Amino acid sequence: MALTGLLIAFAGGSFWPGWRVLNSDFPNHYLAAKLYHQGIPLDRVYEWTWFQRENNHLGVRDGLVGFAPNPPMSILPLVPFAILPPLAAKRAWLVLNLVLLVFSLWALRQVTSLNWRRLCIIPLLCVLPLHIEFLYARPYLLILALICGAYYAFRSDRQRTCGVMLGIAAAMKLFPALFAILFIWKRNWRALIGWAVSAATIAIASLLMFGVEVHRVFLSQVLSQASRGDWLGPYVLAQNSFITLWSHLFLVEPELNPVPSFNSPTLYAVAQATTVTVLVFSFLLSIKADRTPDRTALHWAALVPLLLLLSTTTGADHPCLLIFTGIVGFDALLTTGSKRNALILLLLYAVACARVPYRISTWFPVYRLTAMTMLYAFLLYASRKDRRLRFEWRWLAAGVISVAILTAHNLRIVRDREEDFGRRLPSPSSGHRAANPVPVAGGVAFTEMQRTGYEAVLFQDGDLHSMPLSDDVLSVAGAQTSPLLYSELAGRQSFIVRLALDRLGSAPEAVSEGQELVLSPDAKWLAFIREERGSSTAWLSATDSKDPPRMILPGTYHPLELSITSQGDVVAAVGNVSDPHLVLVRLGTREVTALAGFPHPARYPSVSPDGRRVAFSRLDRGSWHVVVRELSTGTEQQLTHGWCNSISPAWQDAQILLYASDCGRGVGLSAIVRRVLP
Numbered sequence: 316m317a318l319t320g321l322l323i324a325f326a327g328g329s330f331w332p333g334w335r336v337l338n339s340d341f342p343n344h345y346l347a348a349k350l351y352h353q354g355i356p357l358d359r360v361y362e363w364t365w366f367q368r369e370n371n372h373l374g375v376r377d378g379l380v381g382f383a384p385n386p387p388m389s390i391l392p393l394v395p396f397a398i399l400p401p402l403a404a405k406r407a408w409l410v411l412n413l414v415l416l417v418f419s420l421w422a423l424r425q426v427t428s429l430n431w432r433r434l435c436i437i438p439l440l441c442v443l444p445l446h447i448e449f450l451y452a453r454p455y456l457l458i459l460a461l462i463c464g465a466y467y468a469f470r471s472d473r474q475r476t477c478g479v480m481l482g483i484a485a486a487m488k489l490f491p492a493l494f495a496i497l498f499i500w501k502r503n504w505r506a507l508i509g510w511a512v513s514a515a516t517i518a519i520a521s522l523l524m525f526g527v528e529v530h531r532v533f534l535s536q537v538l539s540q541a542s543r544g545d546w547l548g549p550y551v552l553a554q555n556s557f558i559t560l561w562s563h564l565f566l567v568e569p570e571l572n573p574v575p576s577f578n579s580p581t582l583y584a585v586a587q588a589t590t591v592t593v594l595v596f597s598f599l600l601s602i603k604a605d606r607t608p609d610r611t612a613l614h615w616a617a618l619v620p621l622l623l624l625l626s627t628t629t630g631a632d633h634p635c636l637l638i639f640t641g642i643v644g645f646d647a648l649l650t651t652g653s654k655r656n657a658l659i660l661l662l663l664y665a666v667a668c669a670r671v672p673y674r675i676s677t678w679f680p681v682y683r684l685t686a687m688t689m690l691y692a693f694l695l696y697a698s699r700k701d702r703r704l705r706f707e708w709r710w711l712a713a714g715v716i717s718v719a720i721l722t723a724h725n726l727r728i729v730r731d732r733e734e735d736f737g738r739r740l741p742s743p744s745s746g747h748r749a750a751n752p753v754p755v756a757g758g759v760a761f762t763e764m765q766r767t768g769y770e771a772v773l774f775q776d777g778d779l780h781s782m783p784l785s786d787d788v789l790s791v792a793g794a795q796t797s798p799l800l801y802s803e804l805a806g807r808q809s810f811i812v813r814l815a816l817d818r819l820g821s822a823p824e825a826v827s828e829g830q831e832l833v834l835s836p837d838a839k840w841l842a843f844i845r846e847e848r849g850s851s852t853a854w855l856s857a858t859d860s861k862d863p864p865r866m867i868l869p870g871t872y873h874p875l876e877l878s879i880t881s882q883g884d885v886v887a888a889v890g891n892v893s894d895p896h897l898v899l900v901r902l903g904t905r906e907v908t909a910l911a912g913f914p915h916p917a918r919y920p921s922v923s924p925d926g927r928r929v930a931f932s933r934l935d936r937g938s939w940h941v942v943v944r945e946l947s948t949g950t951e952q953q954l955t956h957g958w959c960n961s962i963s964p965a966w967q968d969a970q971i972l973l974y975a976s977d978c979g980r981g982v983g984l985s986a987i988v989r990r991v992l993p
Contacts, residue, residue, distance in 0.1 A: 318432060321439035329446040333409055337402045341452035342376040345404055347390045348397035349373060351525060355849035357387065358528040358892040361537055363748060363983050364762075364789045367769065368830065371787055371805040375401050378767060383983065384537050384628060387529050388486045388521040392457060405452050412449065415460040419638065422460075422467035427646035437641045437661070441668040444635035453632045458484050458491060462639050465494075466615055469506070470608075478509025485510070486517035490626045496595075497618060500602060531893035539937025540958070540982050547628075547981050552680035556629040560681060561586045566729065568979040569736050570986065580729040588721030594624055594691070596714050601695045609647045613698035616644035620667075620691040624684075634668050634687065644694055656697050663690040731957035732978045739976075740774055740987040743781065748984045752973035753834070753965050755793035755816060759973060760800050761987050762788055771802050773816065774987075782819055784812070790831050795968065797838035803830045811843060827864055829854060836924035836966070837881040842867070844874055853877055853887055855902075867900050868907070878920040878929075886910070886929060888918040897931065912949050921964045921972075930964035930972055941974050943992065954990060961988070 333339065347360055350369060359365040361383045370380045396404040420434045427434075438445065448456055461484040468476035478498065485492035492514075498507040522530055548554050550563045550572035564576045565583035598621055602614045619640045623633055641664040648657035667686035676682065740759065742749045748764035749772070758775030769787040773780040782788075786804040793800050799813045802823070809830040812823035829843035842855050843864075853868035868874045872889040879885050883902035888895045896915040899908050916934040923930070927946060932939040933953075939960040944951045955961040959978035962985070967973055970992050975985035 318436055318439070321436065324442075325439055325445065325449075329449040330409065330413075333450040333452060334406055337376055337405055338378065339405070339451035341405045341408065342370065342401060343380050343382055344385070344390060344393045344454065345397060345401060346370050346373070346375050346380055347382055348393035349375065350849075351390065351394060352397050353848065356528065357390075357525050358532060360387075360529060361532060363764070364750070364769070367787060368789050368805045368809060372807060372809070374807055379764065384540075386487065386489060386538075387525050387533055388517050389454065389488065390525065391487070391517065391521060392454065394524070408452050409449060412452070412456045415456045419456075419460045419463040420642075422463040423639070423642050426467050426470040427642060428650060429642065429646050433645075434642065437645065437664075438638045440641070440661075440665045441635055441638050443670040444632045444637070444668050446670065447630070447632035448635050451632070453630075454487070455632055455635050458488055459636050459638060462491070462619065462636065466639070466643065469615075474503055474505035475509035478503075478506035478511075479513040481506075482510040482513030482515075483517055486514045486521075490622050493622050493625065494618065496599075497602070497614070500599060528891055528893055531891075535893055536934065536937055540960075547984070549979075549981055553676065554629050555631075555681055555684040555687070556626065557590045557624065557684070558587060558627055559629075560684065561590070566979065567733070567736075569739060570742065571980060580726065580732070583729060584722045584725035585718070587725050588718045591625060591721055592714050592717040594621060596710065596717070597692075597695055600710065601698050609651050610698050612643050612647035613694055616640045616647065617691055617694035617698065620687050620694070624687060624691060631683075634683065637664055637667060637687075637690075640664065640690070640694070644697075648697060653697065656693075660690065660693060660697070663693060728958045731955075732959060734955065734957060735961075735976050735978060735988045735990070738988045738990050740989055741779060742986055743772060743779055746772075747981075749987045750975045750985055751790050751963050752975060752987045753791050753793040754795045754967040754973070755800055756795060756798050757816075759967065759987065759989070760791050760793050761975075762791055764984075769805075771800065773800070773819075775816075780819065782814065784814075784823060792832040792834040792841065794834045794836055794838040796836065797834065799838070801826065801832055801834055801841065803832055803843075805830070809846075811841075827854075827856065829864075831876060833877045833879055834858075835879045835881050835883070839881065840879050840883045842877045842879045842885055844877065851875070853885065853900075855879070855883065855885065867905060872898070872907070876919050878922045880922050880926055881924070882926075886920040886922055888920055888931075890915075897929075913944065919963050921966055923966045923969055925969045927969075930966065930974075932960075932962045932964065932974075941972070943972070952992075960985070 350357055363381055366380055366382055396407055424434055461480045465477045465480040481491055481494045495510055549559060552563055561583050565579050567575050567578045619636050644660050645657050648660060663686055667683055667690055743763055746763040746765055749761050752759055752761040758773055760771060760773050762769055763772045769789055771782040771788040771791050784804055786806040788802045789805045790803040791800060798816050800816055801811055801813045804810050804812055811826040811829045811832055813826055814823045829845050832843040834841055839858055841858050844851050844853055850870040851874050852866055852870050853874040854864040855867045856864035867885055868887060875888040875895055877885055877887050885900040887898050889898050890896050894916045895918050897910040897913050897917050897920050899910055917931050919932040921930045928943055930943045933942050938958055939962050941954045941961045941964050942951055957978045961974050961976040964972055964974040972990050972992055974988050976988050977983055977985040
């Protein structure tokens with residue numbers, strides 16, 4: 316009866332709702348695979364607005380999409396499915412997920428003493444993660460199948476096969492790479508070789524299919540910021556990770572976490588360093604001696620919650636990997652005759668995967684983190700043959716050194732994170748990401764990511780005004796001298812429209828096809844980009860002329876962003892996404908020259924209204940920083956210094972600079988900063 320009830324609840328509450336609708340996270344990976352099939356380079360797949368624009372052009376789904384921080388290799392499993400329409404592809408993926416779940420149970424059936432009834436009940440107790448996995452068609456059942464298959468190969472003494480399967484998992488989701496710790500610590504060199512070879516093979520396949528550039532961007536810009544741990548909801552305790560817990564307690568952010576328990580970056584750095592050290596060292600101490608099958612099984616079972624506890628990005632579906640822990644740990648404890656311990660483990664597993672009422676989750680939002688930590692600690696306790704703790708000076712010394720090194724690293728991450736907090740403009744309370752700030756008559760306009768899409772927002776006289784339009788507004792352009800706001804509406808195509816700011820309720824006027832637009836300070840020139848199957852070109856038009864726009868940069872330059880002077884000259888960021896540089900295009904001659912003395916990678920140029928200075932963003936050790944350069948002398952001033960991104964500078968006047976900063980927020984989920992310069 317229990318099994319039947321759980322199956323009915325799963326089928327009716329998780330599988331069928333996921334089967335019926337596309338509205339989920341599945342399109343994020345599907346869209347990336349679809350772009351590959353369309354021949355569109357994936358170089359900018361980690362940019363929120365670019366990825367949203369491609370989604371709208373292809374009509375994959377209504378609503379928000381985003382690919383960061385997934386590695387490019389995670390696209391590979393979706394490539395065969397991208398030949399299908401989105402909903403059909405999701406349904407095929409759900410069927411594959413069922414097959415993978417059955418395979419996982421079959422593999423564990425071969426190496427445990429549990430019967431099929433128990434093997435089916437334990438996964439169905441993983442209520443919330445399985446619900447989200449099938450409702451949203453996430454990829455973690457594939458990772459689960461690889462872990463279960465690896466354990467089956469390990470117990471069958473097929474060590475290279477074991478390593479191969481875990482290497483595939485590590486290449487696609489990174490955090491399973493920590494299985495290498497187990498192989499190294501146990502001197503299992505055959506498994507380690509298989510792990511390294513398979514991970515390298517997957518990486519090479521990804522390089523050959525998706526190109527080198529997207530991997531360069533991932534390594535230089537995405538992976539370097541993964542340790543920030545704040546991709547989404549950096550202070551939301553419901554994320555149930557230690558990094559969000561310590562951020563919530565010890566780090567301030569004006570909008571997202573205005574009143575922490577104690578604002579101290581030092582306490583955050585020490586707490587996070589101590590947590591990582593205790594988690595890792597306790598595992599290493601527990602596995603250093605005993606090699607009996609039952610103890611080894613408990614070590615494997617404990618490694619999965621360790622991976623989840625150490626992960627800097629978490630989701631409610633990640634604990635579906637605990638299905639492996641629940642089955643293997645439960646069986647190992649039963650085999651040793653510890654029925655009571657087996658039931659305790661099962662209880663902690665069920666709580667970690669429970670779907671609790673909203674009131675309880677509000678009162679105790681870290682219940683899942685607490686249960687997972689207790690599950691991990693209990694597995695380590697149960698795996699020790701000698702339950703007494705033995706004090707060893709060498710381990711204490713190593714632990715102190717580890718805490719010191721990690722604390723220094725964490726302090727570097729949070730250093731200068733607050734330097735712009737006092738200069739930020741307010742954002743809509745329902746928004747997630749304010750970006751692309753531009754000056755307008757009497758105020759500032761910018762784009763805002765809402766729950767359902769992107770819209771233009773006007774900040775004027777201390778008030779925020781939303782400007783709802785028919786499609787997502789992915790870029791805007793304006794000038795202090797103009798009563799008009801130019802906007803990019805991204806539907807099946809991107810069109811530029813203009814709207815009178817004193818008549819916000821009026822219908823916008825269509826201007827041209829284009830995207831990534833910019834207006835000159837005197838509002839006489841409009842420059843923008845057009846894109847065709849991933850190839851971009853730059854265009855220029857006079858706002859007071861009915862003549863068609865003219866191309867100023869062909870696709871061979873790969874223009875990314877533009878800035879335009881009152882004389883009609885254009886400064887553009889061009890080249891590869893991983894290493895762009897700035898060029899100048901003269902209006903009269905259309906001569907293109909590189910701006911000498913500007914170190915690169917450099918993007919997001921903005922020429923001041925008086926033409927004396929250029930503001931731009933430069934990449935330094937994985938983060939984008941705003942720099943202002945005097946054109947006459949070459950003198951530079953770097954305005955931002957934190958381990959975070961400050962991009963899209965725009966001059967409100969000759970002394971006031973606007974830009975978007977994600978410091979203290981999720982990576983790329985920026986707020987608008989207004990800064991007065993001398």
